[in-house]
Amino acid sequence: MKNKKNELTKNQKIVLDFIQKSNKPVKAYSILSNVSKKGLKAPPQVYRALEKLIEVGEVHKIESLNSFVACNSKCIEPNGTIFSICKSCDQTTEVSNADLAKFLSDFKDMNGTQFSGFNLELFGTCKSCKT
């Protein structure tokens, strides 16, 4: 059964807290070295926390960067993520666009079957890198 209060555990909170404070996607080993003073000393502790945080939707993984970001709470679709990624500096933003989210959620394959999830990564150049 589940945690009664459905709360995050100590390690999960520590990891989430660090990710939320970061303004860019962070890598697992960067998380590890940054929270080592809080007692997390080995990779599995971080990866386990990440696994749970992703499962409950607090964190997303940016596959093309092998990095993790906190959900900006504007997640329109529960089963899909949309990110814009700066090719130059890796700055990443979760995209909240109802039209796009709907289009992707409703999208069906050739047989008319709907997909259960999606991950979209849009690559471009962020404002600061343009100037």
Next chain:
Amino acid sequence: MKNKKNELTKNQKIVLDFIQKSNKPVKAYSILSNVSKKGLKAPPQVYRALEKLIEVGEVHKIESLNSFVACNSKCIEPNGTIFSICKSCDQTTEVSNADLAKFLSDFKDMNGTQFSGFNLELFGTCKSCKT
């Protein structure tokens, strides 16, 4: 300068050939062990070939699987890839859907700026895994 005939080199051909013969995304080390009899004995040889093949569009990387597939030559968009991935068996198909490709290519961020590329991974269950 470039290869005069703009042809692939020996190693690149070997790697591409193996990927094309596979009917699923293949991992770099799987490629390595499968082409070792053809003389490629170390990871960099495979990764370098992959880098080139991706650059010229013959191969795509499936980020969420750390795997590689041959382009099915139905690539509608030169700067974007769309794949459907079976959550159960990893069977992967490149999706050729003009509407979707156009929607993504034309998509602009909040500032009206177009993106230069995209990668979409759609997750579902393939036919064989459904039955």
Next chain:
DNA sequence: GAAGATAGTGTTATAATATAACAAATTATT
């Protein structure tokens, strides 16, 4: 509140994925 079930922790070791660096060989251009 004790017994059993479930989930989380700490730890060590190792697997899987990917790149740096450099010398040698090949191919293209002059």
Next chain:
DNA sequence: AATAATTTGTTATATTATAACACTATCTTC
């Protein structure tokens, strides 16, 4: 042929992620 550029072969190592196991904490049910 001399030069430049690319590709190759090779060793070593960096980076990302998980297996396995003993232990602890929490939840559920009685």
